[in-house]
Amino acid sequence: MKRKPRIVILGAGYAGIMTASRLTKAGMHQEAEITLVNKHNYHYQTTWLHEPAAGTLHHDKTRMKIDSVIDTNKVNFIKDAVKEVKREEKKVILENGELEYDYLVVGLGSEPETFGIPGVHEHAFAIRSVNSVRLIREHxxxxxxxxxxDDVKHDEYLTFVVAGAGFTGIEFVGELSERVPELCEEYDIDREKVKIISVEAAPTALPGFDEELVEYAMNLLESRGVEFKINTPIKEVTENGVLLADGEEIKSHTVVWTTGVRGNAIVEDSGFEAMRGRVKVEKDLRAPHHDDVFIIGDCALIINEEINRPYPPTAQIAIQQAYTCANNLKHLITGKGEMDEFKPEIKGTVASLGGKEAIGLVGSRKVYGSSASAVKKMIDNRYLFLLGGMPLVLKKGKLNIL
Amino acid sequence: MKRKPRIVILGAGYAGIMTASRLTKAGMHQEAEITLVNKHNYHYQTTWLHEPAAGTLHHDKTRMKIDSVIDTNKVNFIKDAVKEVKREEKKVILENGELEYDYLVVGLGSEPETFGIPGVHEHAFAIRSVNSVRLIREHxxxxxxxxxxDDVKHDEYLTFVVAGAGFTGIEFVGELSERVPELCEEYDIDREKVKIISVEAAPTALPGFDEELVEYAMNLLESRGVEFKINTPIKEVTENGVLLADGEEIKSHTVVWTTGVRGNAIVEDSGFEAMRGRVKVEKDLRAPHHDDVFIIGDCALIINEEINRPYPPTAQIAIQQAYTCANNLKHLITGKGEMDEFKPEIKGTVASLGGKEAIGLVGSRKVYGSSASAVKKMIDNRYLFLLGGMPLVLKKGKLNIL
Structure with missing residues (x-):
């Protein structure tokens, strides 16, 4: 009897878990031995993490046990950390073992991009995992x-610097500005004492976003006491705060780093040709010169041909890639259907601003305020529906839509 | 018209606030100008603080706004910190002003007793105020x-040393042992990783308590995973933990110091004759050679003549002293009634052990388990009733008695 081909999926983020989910829904566990490897026994919603980081949502709302959304009779789940892919030997080195594959799906996600600025790893917090955001909340x-x-009051205790006013930075600042009044109440502190400072190197907050929407967001956040320092590069992060390029020092015990992400270093370390951890994949999502390796999610680089620049890595694209990847694996293994070319379909982009506020584009339509916030929640719920149907929406969804 | 005599009460702990309350109930605001000075605008229940310190009760349950229990039309409340009493000039120096008095009531409470052990002030936490216990909870x-x-796991993060297995130490350990399983759940940590170590220099936990009760408490706490190191003096507290007299080091990031209290240093610094901040007061609760100064609560030393040793300072005694003090002030100012001699009436002593567990003596009867826990809660509620009647019991009381 012919051995079944082995599919190994690395990472249970949006890309990895949706690939596993699509494969089982297509009955591929009959045709192949599917293994999913992940560091934790849970999947979490990276795009929601700014909320538990600020303390406005419990982290358990952002995560779910993998065996609650993937049928482990159909997919072999291994809780372990990936260390390296040995491409020539077609195997994966884990912290506690190794795995051979016939087809590999790399969905190992991202790491914070520091741009080589000193002190980020040592002194700044990153919004990147359940562990990291629980720490930010408690810090x-x-x-x-x-x-x-303390008899002498330390203002730097109450100064919160958010480095980067991109999507995540703005969303986190929005949540934090909603959380701070509650913390002031809990700890008998005047709201006036607390500073939230959003620092951005680019000439605008939310670079690339519609100007009118950016202005709406900034006005709203300023009305909640957020200070913006735009066009202000950070030179260094120290244990006392941040040094700006213009020489100013902001004293702060809490610097949250949200200047964007790069692909997982394991991708480069394993010898794939990559730029900042991202592999410019073929149209069928396979790594160049590797017929047996799909790379999806934040480790995949996809060019937007209209503007000849990469698409920013998003959950939306990762999920769409999972559909293409699962389809193409099915074709390769069963010969049925055909190889699909991946083409992102950007349905909209909405940034939450805390409370019932958000801004965004749905199609080409600008949305603001509570209607934008409702759209954002529907986007979040739609993903849960795709992954686990209505039961998962009811368990982990954002149901306070209006 | 003759000026009304001025009564100044320093501190709104059990002793101070009950004195103010008793004076107004006796109509003494007609006869005297009554001023109450306190660092915060709230009164808190010192004997409950082990609960918010462990995180098993919200700190707002242990405190109440002073103007919600004292009629500020009858008592002039000043939120300020006392710096010194100028006895000769009959005035009190505050951080932001000064006050003259005809009669002074000193109820300035206690400070942790360190016995000169190095590092306590720098590296250990104390259960002494709302501010300090919120910090312990969050720490x-x-x-x-x-x-x-962290990739390398630091066991000292999860090692909690409680120095002193007296009343407060045991009560805190009891609450913490109830809280730890919740924290393990919240942060994905095995209960086995967490150590709670109660260290006591004396040859027994709860020195002075009935042996059978002590054994009950220790067995119960050990069943919840608490380790006891009895007969084990601490030599030094460092930033890494504690050094024991026998040479052992316990690595811990959290040392909570509960080895008893001494009187407020302001008492000694103001020139009153005191031992460890406590003044051996006259039978009418006045300071020796001071006809105009009453000292009550933790700054007063009262000898138990049956055993020729001081009574330990407790809320029970502080409250009883407030009654005597208010009565004696009334006599001095109005000439009515007579001076009372203070005699503590020890009704019982119950230590809570967390959850529905406690041990204690009520009269001479030993009580255990849930009935002791119910007695403890009734004692707590009785105080609220004395201070603010049934409305205060309903607002701040422990109503889950059974």
Whole structure:
């Protein structure tokens, strides 16, 4: 009897878990041995993490056990950390073992991009995982709790610097500006004492976004007490705060780094040709010169041919890639159907601003305020529906839509 | 018209606030100008603080606005910190002003007793105020949040040393042992990784308590995973943990110091004759050689003549002293009634052990388990009733008695 081909999926983020989900829905567990490897036994919603980081949503709302959304009778789940892909030997080195594959799906996600600025790894927090955002939430709360215990008041305890006013930075600032009044109440602190400073090197917040929407967002956040320092590169992060390129120092015990991401270093370390951890994949999502390796999600670089620049890595694209990847694996293994070319279909982009506020584009239509916020929540719920149907929407969805 | 005599009460702890309350109930605001000075605009229940410190009760349950329990039309409330009493000039120096008095009531409470052990002030936490216990709660939670974020796991993050197995130490350990499983759940940590270590220099936990009750408490706490190191003096507290007299080091990021209290240093610094901040007061609660100064609560030393040793300072005694003090002020100012001699009436002592567990003596009867826990809650509620009647019991009381 012929051995079934082995599909190994690395990472259970949006790309990886949706690939596993699509494969089982297509009955591919009959045709292949499917293995999913992930560091944790849960999947989490990276795009929601700014909320538990600020403390406005419990982190358990952003995560779900993998065996609650993937049928582990059909997919072999291994909880382990990936260390390296040995491409020539067609195997994967894990922290506690190794795995051979016939087809590999790399969905290992991203790392914070530091642009080589010193001190980021040592002194700044990143919004990147359930562990990291629980730490941010508790760190912020600990600083509030510490403030009134010293006779000399340390203003840097209550100064929160968010480096990067891109999508994640703005969304986090929005949540934090909603959370701060609650923390002030809890710890007997005047709201006036607390500073939230959004620092951006580019000449505008939310670079690339519609100007009118950016202005709406900035006005709203400023009305909640957020200060913006736009056009202001950061030179260094220290244990006392940040040094700006113009020589100013902002004293702060809490610097949250949200200047964008790069692909997982494992991709480069394993010898794939990559730029900042991202592999410019073929149209069928395979790595160049590798017929057996698909690279999807934040590790994949896709060029938007209309403007000849890469698409920013988003959950939307990762999910769409999972559909293409699962289809193409099916074709390769069963010969049925045909290889699809991946083409992102950008349905819209909405940034939440905390509370019932958001801004965005749906198609080419600008949306603001509570209607934008409702659209954002529907986008979030739609993903849950794709992954786990209505039961998952009810369990983990954002149901307070209006 | 003759000027009304001025009564100044320093501190709104059990002793101070009950004195103010008793004076107004006796109509003494007609006869005297009553001023109450306190650092915060709220009164808190010192004997409950081990609960918010562990995170098992919200700190707002332990405190109440002073103007919600004292009629500020009858008592002039000043939110300020006391710096010194100028006895000769009959005035009090505050951080932001000064006050003259005809009669002074000193109820300035206690400070942690360190016995000169190095590092306590620098590296240990104390259960002494709303500010300090919020910090302990958040510090503990921050350590849990930090644990999974490092590749190398730091066991000292999850090791909690409670120095002193007296009343407060045991009560705190009891609450913490109830809280830890919740924190383990919240931060994905095995209960086995967490250590709670109660260190006591004396040859027994709860020195002075009935042996059978002590054994009950220790067995219960050990069943919840608490380790005891009895007969084990601490030599030094460092930033890495504690050094024991026997040479052992316990690595811990959280040392909570509960080895008892001494009187407020302001008492000694103001020239009153005191031992460890406590003044051996006359039978009418006045300071020796001071006809115009009453000292009550933790700054007063009262000898138990049956055993010729001081009574330990407790809320029970502070409250009883407030009654005597208010009565004696009334006599001095109006000439009505007579001076009372203070005699503590120890009705019972119950230590909570977390959850529905407690131990204690009510009269001479030993009580255990849930009935002791119910007695403890009734004692707590009785105080609220004395201070603010049934409305205060309903607002801040422990109503989940059974």
């Amino acid at each position: 912020i709360e600990y600083k509030f709790a510490s403030y009134n215990n | 503990i939670e921050y350590k849990f949040a930090s644990y999974n974020n």
